[in-house]
Amino acid sequence: MATANNVEDCIVKLLENEPPVYANAVKTLLRIFNNIQQNQSVEKFRKLRLSSKVVSENILPANGAMECLFACGFVEDDDSEHLVLPMSSNLSTLKSICHQIQLRSSGDSHKQSSLLQSPPSTTGPPTAANNSTASTSTSASTSASAASTSAAASTPAASSSSLAASTSTAASTPAAASTPAAASTSAAASTSAASSSSPAASTSTANITSKSSAPANAAAKWPKWKFPVLTPNIALSEVQFYHKLKVSFDHVLLYEDIQLQAKALQYIPKDYLSQTADRKYKQVKSTTKFDYADFYLIELMDWFRDDFFRWVNKPDCDLCKGKTQHAGMGKPSSEDLRYGAGRVEIYKCSQCPHITRFPRYNDPGKLLETRRGRCGEWANCFTLLCRASGYEARYVLDWTDHVWTEVFSTSQQRWLHCDPGEKALDKPLRYEAGWGKKLTYVVAFSKDDINDVTWRYSAHHQDLILRRTSCRESWLIKVLKQLRDERQKGMSSELLRIHQLRLIKEGAEFIFEKTKTVSAGEMMSRQTGSLEWRQARGEMGQSAKVTPHHTFTPSSTDLAQGHMKVTYCASTNTYILSGSQVKTHDWETGVYESENMMRNVEVDWNMVYLARTKGSTSASVTWLFDLSSSGKTIKELIISVSSATFHTGSIRWSVEAEDGKQMDIKPNMTHKLTNFSGSKSVKLCAHLAAGAGADAWQHTQLFRQSRDDTSSTLLVDVIFN
Ligand SMILES: [Zn+2]
Missing domain, CATH: 1.20.58.2190 (Methane Monooxygenase Hydroxylase; Chain G, domain 1)
Structure with missing residues (x-):
């Protein structure tokens, strides 16, 4: 069927x-x-x-x-x-198609108005461009419904039993709002019904069929807009939606337990993190818009990823540490259930008869002990650590099966996207642009607030809204408001005002879709997990290529002094341009081209370096120094680069000029090159390849140095004719 x-x-x-x-x-x-x-x-x-x-x-x-x-x-x-x-x-499919057609034919005018109530950015006049998105809606709506079944996995408390509960509630709940026209009054009814599972009322079904009287008007009412086609049983899907919101909104209250926060704090190396944050902050204090708290957050996130938490795709065998294969789901023990692991994955060892269990714990306190998992466990535990460290933090659930954290930055007065597994701070477009995700709903939960933050994570709102087929937009707005009001009941008027202002500011932030540009960091495909796992999820994105296209050109001071000097230090992750004493943070901001490169920090060894992204077989990075706009030519180049290889890893350094001159150079020594005399621009290139085994990416390292060492690891001094 x-x-x-x-x-x-x-x-x-x-x-x-x-x-x-x-x-x-x-x-x-x-x-x-x-x-x-x-x-x-x-x-x-x-x-x-x-x-x-x-x-x-x-x-x-x-x-x-x-x-x-x-x-x-x-x-x-x-x-x-x-x-x-x-x-x-x-006849059930026949009825369902009838219902869908009738919904479409009688409800278009309503849907238009409900769309207009959703984020202000969608209020632009309907244009012909909407037609071009129609073809995407087929795949989008199927992927959205696929997502809604799989997304349950990432909901903290969603165990198989709670899902079953939601379906049965749905069956006995009045389908309050399935007719579009009933929207204005029905949202409240449907939510209260969902939460209290009030006795079944069957009026709604009658409502649906009687509502559909005017199919003949379809042509006359045909809208210029394309609208999302809501799921066939919208009442059921809204009840499930509500359930999902409620589960996460309740879950975040766990982070407020004082004893749990105290336990969490014991794991954090506060002194080390604060010293590092303080040092880094002082170095760039005069030029940065961030404050110490933001810097500490970066350190906390790095430590969490590099030192504290482990990503688990398939766990190693408990007994012999051998590789394992997934072998289905097991029955949760009472111990598992006590810590919220309604799902237990079973793995068979490839070397011994032992069976390894992987309970998917949902209790953030338990995760402080196990320190392993996938994005659900990562975000769950990290949000707790943020709350314990005094940050305002939100648990963010993406309906297409991912979870992360948002932290309120007081210096910026806005919520920062924060994904420790990706080591991504304030890179909200990473999922859409980097992973190629087709987002639908992204909701943020905190102890005092709940908000639909989808718009922050997309630069294509018009496409996105077509994929939002699980509930009516007007319903979602009402439900979120109701949940928010309930949580904020009893809040002081001063606090209420702060939250209201934030909400308004956040809404304004969401409007600026068109001005969004994707940064290099956001183009990165998924970093966590094995390549195999990433490919399985289809999140490799269209391209792993990063092209920031930065070019170093001489400043007026450089011209006056007759040379342009650029240095980079890996531990501080900062470029220094001698002429103007300008510092820029982050290695990516200075590169012309880079592919499959990342900066890696080893907390346990206290080392830092640039390496290939995990799972990649080769990588390259290029810096460009261009004098052509100044009318100068190169007289001499002084170049010093450092790199290290391990096992079979290989790195080739080369210098290439625009006129075809080229030579390879050796790392870890200073070169004075006069054979580029007369050229107008040069590229410094590094090609990284080979290495052995699963850690091959780590066997080619640029600029490896201790995290305490602040000397430069790259020096290029271009002396002019
Ligand atoms: Zn084994």
């Missing part, structure tokens, strides 16, 4: 027809379907002659219409001249 996805696909196809074609097809389909439903035992209504006028003129020309019939269970008759619906067919 047809699946929900199938039905959605058919409807989406139907919607892509020209309005008159759509109207004819829909009118005919509804007549066929109504006849069948009203005369269920009459065979003639279940038989359609393919050559009839009705079929050949109304059904066949419409893309998706035949598919609708097949989805309902129609099959070709033996004579090949008719389509028949066997008497034994279940």
Whole structure:
């Protein structure tokens, strides 16, 4: 029988027809379907002659219409001249398609207004451009529904039992709001019903069918906009949505336990982190917009990732440390359940008969002890550590199956995206631009607030809204407000004012979609987990290539002094330009091109270096020094670079000029090169390759130095003619 996805696909196809074609097809389909439903035992209504006028003129020309019939269970008759619906067919898909079509035909004007209530950025006038996004909506809506089934995995408390509970609640809950027109009053009803599971009221179903009186108006009402096609059973999906919100909103209260926070603090090497943060902050204090608290957060995040928490794809064998293979799900023990592990993954050892269990703990206190997991465990434990360290922190749940943290920066007066597994701070477009994610809903939860923050994580709001098919936008706004109001009840008026201001500011931030540019750091594909795992999730993104295209050009001081000197220090991650004493932070800001490169910190060895991204087999990085705009040419180059290789790793350093001159150079010594005299620009290039085993990425390192060493690891001095 047809699946929900199938039905959605058919409807989406139907919607892509020209309005008159759509109207004819829909009118005919509804007549066929109504006849069948009203005369269920009459065979003639279940038989359609393919050559009839009705079929050949109304059904066949419409893309998706035949598919609708097949989805309902129609099959070709033996004579090949008719389509028949066997008497034994279940009519549920037919009803569902009817419902969808009717929803579309009567509800368009409402949907438009509900869309307009959602983030202000979507209020732009409908344009022809919307049509171009129509083709994406097919795959988008299927991926969204696929996501909604798998996303449960990342919800902290979502165990299989709670999911079952949500479905059964749904079944007995009045489907309050499935008719679009009922939206204004029904949201409150549906939420209270969901939370209190009030006795079933079956009025809603009647409501749905009686509401659909005017399919004939479809053509006249055909909108210029393309709208998301809501899931066939919107009432059920809204109840599940509500349940998911409630679970995470309750979960974040765990972080407020004073004893748990004290326990968490015991694990953090506060002195070390604060000394490092203080040192780094002082170095750039005059030029940075961030404050000490932001710097400490970076240290906390780095420590959490490098030293404290471990990523687990497949756990090693408990007994012999051998590699394992996933072998299904196990039964949670009472101990597992006590720490919120409703799901227990089972792994078979490849070397011994031992079975290794991997309970997916949800209790943040337990995670302080186990210190391992995937993004769910990472975000859960890290959000606790942020709260324990005194930051205002949010647990952020992405409906397409990821979780991270947001921390409120007092210096910036805004929420910072913070994903320790990715070592990504304030790189909100990383998922969409870097991983190639098709986001739908991203919601942030804290002890005093809940907000739909999806818009921060996307630069393509118009495409995104088409994928939001799990609930009505007006419903979501109301539900979030209701949950927020409930949580903020009893808050002092002063605090309330602060939260309201933040909410308004955040809303304003979301408007500026069009001005968003993707930074180099955001183009990175997923960093955590094995390559295999990343590929399995399809998050490698379109390209791992980073092209910041920075060019070093001489300043007026450089010109006056006759040379341009650039140094880079890996431990402080800072470039210093001699002429102007300008410092810029982050290695990526100074490179012309780079591919598969990252900066790695080893807390246990106290070392830092640039290396290949994990899982990559080769990498390259280039710096460009260009005198052409100044009219000068190169007289002499002084170059010193440091690098280290291990095992079979290899690094090739070279200098190339725009006029074709080229030479390889050795690391860890100073070169005075006069053979580039007369050239206008040079590139310094490093190619990293080879190495052995799973850690091959680590076997080629640039600029390796102690974290306490602040000497430069790269020096390029360009002396002018
Ligand atoms: Zn073993």
